Amino acid sequence: MGGYQSKMPVAHEQLVIERLRALQLEDQGKADPEYVHVNEKTMGSMAEYSSSKSKWASLSVSEIEHWEHELLQDPKNKLALSALSSADPKSVLTNRATTIKDQQIFSVKIPFEGAPITNQRSSGRCWLFASTNVFRVALMKRHGLDKFELSQAYLFFYDKLEKANYYLEQILDTVDEDLDSRLIQTLLSQPVSDGGQWDMVYNLVHKYGLVPQALYPDSYNAQSSGAINQLITTKLREDGLKLRDMAASGTKTGKDIAVAKEKMVREIHLILTLTLGPPPAPNTEFTWNYLDKHGVVHDLKTTPLAFSKELETPKSMRITNSTVHDMFSLVNDPRNEYNTLLTVNRLGNISGGRGVTYVNVEMATMKAACIKMLQTGLPIFFGSDVGKYSNSSSGIMDTSLIDYELGFNVRLGMSKAQRLMTGESAMTHAMVLTAVHLENGKSLRWRVQNSWGEGAGTDGWFVMSDKWMDEFVYQAVVEPRFVDKSIRDILKTRPKALPLWDPMGALA
Secondary structure, three states, rough: OOOOOOOOOOHHHHHHHHHHHEEEEOOOOOOOOOOOEEEEEHHHHHHHHHHHHHOOOOHHHHHHHHHHHHOOOOHHHHHHEEEHOOOOOOHHHHHHHHHHHHHOOEEEOOOOOOOOOEOOOOOOHHHHHHHHHHHHHHHHHHHHOOOOOOOOHHHHHHHHHHHHHHHHHHHHHHOOOOOOOHHHHHHOOOOOOOOHHHHHHHHHHHHHHEEHHHHHHOOOOHHEEEEHHHHHHHHHHHHHHHHHHHOOOOOOOHHHHHHHHHOOOOOEEEHHHHHOOOOOOOOEEEEEEOOOOOOOEEEEEEEEHHHHHHHHHHOOOOOOOOOOOOOEEEEEOOOOOOOOEEEEOOOOOOOOOOOEEEOOOHHHHHHHHHHHHHHHOOOOOEOOOOOOOOEOOOOOOOOOOOHHHHHOOOOOOOOOOHHHOOOOOOOOOOEEEEEEEEEEEEEEEEEEOOEOOOEEEEEEEEEEEEHHHHHHHEEEOOOOOOHHHHHHHHHHOOOEEEEEHHHHHHOO
């Protein structure tokens, strides 16, 4: 509204109307009826419109003044001005009825949720917290513990080191690409992001195992990772340019380049060791002293790799032989065809490790699998866009939580597919599902274990409405036995490869 000059010539008005009518939004047979396709045959008409304009339309100062005068004639807007200019609009426009409705009451709840509430602090390690919060339930039951944390910093150390090596390998593998190409610029944008994906968790646990947090606690730089991220990112960008120059020179052998790359990775190892502390070695035995819930002292001698294998034992959480290796990601991406396998080119953390894959399904399929897992007593790692229609103080995530239309008289009506297509939404945060409230078999709300400490939500617990799940949850990691064989068989198919910059490449 108001994007064009106030007195556009009539001929131009008619041309705009005709060209807009020529844009056809077609349903291409996708499962989501709101998936938008633009008919490329009409793009020439848009170009004709663009060339017919003498210049870009500018805003008129007098028109802006008129808008303000007209806006403030409405008493409702005067009230809104007083309220919205003196406080956070999200707080002012919070729907009280929604906060009352979304209670921490659930008809299906896993019997053992794990404790304490964890806190990732000023870092982007949510995926490591969510995954270790799932893993710890099995280990707590096995060892009879009331409270227990696995070391997120242990996985964080090796993830940073592996990502540095992975990034440099990608730089060498793309030396024929122009530096200003979208691929290279995407690689350069975040060489060692704190974030990650489920398959990247598997890679780390498979290669390095797990250790109790008591044996490798958080350092300052694990809790506040900004400084080391900045340093390592700068160093790797510089190293990437050096490797590209070496490869392009034609005077360096493959051995020369490999030696230079190893030196670069060792420098990253030095930075990590001095800022996070030297971690336990995966195959070196450690001794863990602990008290069980009855106050009995225990001494466990094992290695990180052997300790992680406890997740697969019959005495552990899982009732069948399903292991971390078997668990896989269901995603809901309405831009792409359902019941297909997706992957993201060049997304990973360990060279030679498992790639990131998703089985794209409708939300009904994802919810059904989650409900079955909860009914069996198992927690669920899931990925979402936590910043939308949520409040960290109340711990409520609900599409009706903030009434923007009431305050601003504007409607926000994009579909899930449209939000992904425009960069409005992506998978930004990983958490854990531990309960669901059902009425007549239908899910109404979900209980969420977050990693923002006990000061967020209700003592660290959040509640998510079913509608919010539809719109802003993208991923749930499930065991194969909780989905139909037809879904499991999709894992055997050839995946559709998405580019590295696709929203499904976002790291939680």
